[in-house]
Amino acid sequence: MAERISQREAPQSTGTLPVLALRDVVVFPHMVVPLFVGRPKSVEALERAMSGDRMLLLVAQKDPNVDDPGAEELYTIGTVGTLLQLLRLPDGTIKALVEGRARARIRGLVDEGGCLVAHYELLFDEPSSPAKLEAMARAVFKRFEEYVKLNKKIPPEALESLQALDDPEKLVDTVASHLSMPVAEKQKLLEAPSLSKRIELLYEHLEREIELLQIDQRIRARVKQQMEKSQRE
CATH class of the missing domain: 1.20.58.1480 (Methane Monooxygenase Hydroxylase; Chain G, domain 1)
Incomplete structure (x- = not known):
């Protein structure tokens, strides 16, 4: 059964969030995209987001063939995203609908209980006319x-x-x-x-x-x- 999320809290300028490592996709702010998640650390990231404020850090992998990426295999800039919907499939994978909210830089990355957690800061554009x-x-x-x-x-x-x-x-x-x-x-x-x-x-x-x-x-x-x-x- 799908779980819908209605919260629309703005991301904090700095903080910690669970990391969802992405293969072959970069999520931009204002982009809504479905993701199929099955890796243990990715599932745990979704679970942590669900038990908190529904936010997580969406970060692309440098090499999609790496099954268990660490800090060296991830880009340092990603997108803070919000979980809009979760659908737990019979095979154990999860279909997650996420919305990109803001660009962010990873300042530190640690493995906490089977889930990558990032210390991040939001990125703001240089002023333009x-x-x-x-x-x-x-x-x-x-x-x-x-x-x-x-x-x-x-x-x-x-x-x-x-x-x-x-x-x-x-x-x-x-x-x-x-x-x-x-x-x-x-x-x-x-x-x-x-x-x-x-x-x-x-x-x-x-x-x-x-x-x-x-x-x-x-x-x-x-x-x-x-x-x-x-x-x-």
């Missing part, structure tokens, strides 16, 4: 709009949800969550010291992806023309 951020975010949205038209894997509904956002930070984090990027690249986005830097990195990635998709389209069109020409002959 609101007008500049709005203009940059608008440029990212236009590029993402073009990307969605070329990449059929992203549903058009994604654009509709973005159009309703008037917060550049939420827009950037949401766009990043839709992109298929290596974990190392997404982690670089998460670790950027300012929102303007994250927007720059995201824009550059979209530019590269759009160029690759356009090249792919031209190649497909050329091959199609050659095949049609051969059939006529």
Whole structure:
């Protein structure tokens, strides 16, 4: 049976939280994502979060093949998240719905009774001009709009949800969550010291992806023309 959580307390600027190590995924603030959890330390992290304020630190692994990651195998920057829903499956694994809340840096990591616990501090963006951020975010949205038209894997509904956002930070984090990027690249986005830097990195990635998709389209069109020409002959 699913357990729903309604608390929406804001994360403290510093503190300790159980750590949920993530394979092949980086969770951004404002991102809601389902996670399937089965490793003992990960299950224990969820149990501790459930018995407390429902918050935990979501941290990506550097190598997804490591089954029992320690401090050396985890990135030092992750996202404080809130458990929105838990579903205990018959095979013992747990489906957890989590929402990213804020970026955080790990200041210390210890193993307490089968669960990794992090001493963390929230990260705050370096100040930027609101007008500049709005203009940059608008440029990212236009590029993402073009990307969605070329990449059929992203549903058009994604654009509709973005159009309703008037917060550049939420827009950037949401766009990043839709992109298929290596974990190392997404982690670089998460670790950027300012929102303007994250927007720059995201824009550059979209530019590269759009160029690759356009090249792919031209190649497909050329091959199609050659095949049609051969059939006529």
